[in-house]
Amino acid sequence: MQSFEAIWVTVTKYDLHVTCATMILHFLKQKPTLKLFKSAFSFISTMTDIEQITETIRPVVVSGPSGSGKSTLLKRLFQDYPDKFGFSVSHTTRSPRPGEENGVQYHFTSREEFVDLIKQDKFIEYAEFSGNLYGTSIDAVKSVLSQGKFCILDIELNGVKAVKKTDLNARFVFIKPPSLEALKERLIGRKTETEESIQARLNAAKEELAYADQEGSHDIIIVNDNLDTAYEKFKNFIVESKS
Numbered sequence: 001m002q003s004f005e006a007i008w009v010t011v012t013k014y015d016l017h018v019t020c021a022t023m024i025l026h027f028l029k030q031k032p033t034l035k036l037f038k039s040a041f042s043f044i045s046t047m048t049d050i051e052q053i054t055e056t057i058r059p060v061v062v063s064g065p066s067g068s069g070k071s072t073l074l075k076r077l078f079q080d081y082p083d084k085f086g087f088s089v090s091h092t093t094r095s096p097r098p099g100e101e102n103g104v105q106y107h108f109t110s111r112e113e114f115v116d117l118i119k120q121d122k123f124i125e126y127a128e129f130s131g132n133l134y135g136t137s138i139d140a141v142k143s144v145l146s147q148g149k150f151c152i153l154d155i156e157l158n159g160v161k162a163v164k165k166t167d168l169n170a171r172f173v174f175i176k177p178p179s180l181e182a183l184k185e186r187l188i189g190r191k192t193e194t195e196e197s198i199q200a201r202l203n204a205a206k207e208e209l210a211y212a213d214q215e216g217s218h219d220i221i222i223v224n225d226n227l228d229t230a231y232e233k234f235k236n237f238i239v240e241s242k243s
């Protein structure tokens with residue numbers, strides 16, 4: 001069930017959107033047809049949702065080399081706080097791994113569909129990684145907000161850099177493997193990657209680790225050595241930075 005606060009935000013936002021959409025049509029001296037009103041309403045909704053993210057709900061961006069343990073930590077967090085946080089479901093052109101469901105871990109799309117969405121300006125950020133496109137859509141973030149939840153973004157290095165250039169006012173957490181050797185072991189142990197894909201991920205990891213070494217690149221760097229210790233730090237950071 002939605003909290004009272006979440007329902008109140010939705011209702012207030014709706015009223016505000018109707019008023020602003022009406023004003024736009026008035027200023028443009030347009031006859032308020034249903035079609036024009038819908039366009040103005042949708043424009044206003046997009047603007048105010050982004051504004052709301054930046055002012056009231058600071059999204060948390062979680063990044064780190066592939067295999068560093070982001071999904072493992074996030075899975076625990078969502079189990080512990082099923083109603084508090086929402087995961088922005090990214091789009092990707094990579095194929096689903098066994099057990100992955102469309103719309104749950106990712107929105108799996110073809111490259112053509114993805115490029116179409118880019119042209120329609122549907123992404124906050126997108127990037128190519130290991131031959132596949134990944135992107136965070138405005139709708140994915142909106143969908144989390146509309147449930148009255150705080151939004152968490154799990155994205156890679158280029159995505160992090162792109163979000164930094166936006167006015168999302170996000171906080172950044174980097175999950176660091178204890179070493180490159182440990183990272184390789186984990187990627188092998190996960191049994192989801194080919195040898196070639198492991199190598200590509202390790203190469204990308206070097207660049208990601210070098211970026212994380214730069215002063216001020218992230219708000220917190222958590223070394224995921226002991227999972228329980230790492231989770232405690234992760235949870236504390238995210239829970240404290242939720243607003």
Ligand SMILES: Nc1ncnc2c1ncn2[C@@H]1O[C@H](COP(=O)(O)OP(=O)(O)OP(=O)(O)O)[C@@H](O)[C@H]1O
Pocket residue numbers: 064065066067068069070071072073186187189190224225226227230
């Ligand atoms: N602290 C840890 N100690 C040992 N193994 C771990 C630890 N954390 C995660 N793992 C294991 O390492 C593997 C990689 O973890 P995970 O899939 O969560 O990484 P990821 O950062 O989400 O990767 P990707 O970006 O590719 O989705 C998994 O098999 C996971 O069980």
